[in-house]
Amino acid sequence: EVQLVESGGNLVQAGGSLRLSCAASGFTDDRYAIGWFRQAPGKEREGVSCIVMSDGMAYYADSVKGRFTISSDNVKNTVYLQMNNLKPEDTAVYYCTAPIRELKYQSGTLRFASDYWGQGTTVTVSS
DSSP: OOEEEEEOOOEEETTOOEEEEEEEESOSSSOOEEEEEEEOTTSOOEEEEEEETTTOOEEEOTTTTTTEEEEEETTTTEEEEEEOSOOGGGOEEEEEEEEEEEEEEETTEEEEEEEEEOOOEEEEEEO
16 A cells, blocks of 8 residues: 655745655555645645656756755655745645656646645745
């Protein structure tokens, strides 16, 4: 059974940094991709970033490119999302999701279809 557990969300001032973690279990090898999406109150779900565990190929939405960095520790089966220069519009509940079955990058947005997601971790950026 696949399980994804996020952590690291917090309250931070604009311009600050946070690192989110997603501990994954239930996968038999590293031939899968894990992604992060976020959802702010009253807004649609937004794909943020994803990474292919086997080769580290990473993808980002334009809204976070240059500020967020996704990485993985294949020994720990953990994916990290380093978020720098946070903005109030980054405020949302962040979820990790896997395995990603379909990935689309279109007009600066990242969309992916996946089967499992965690309980989410809340990021609040104050102005």
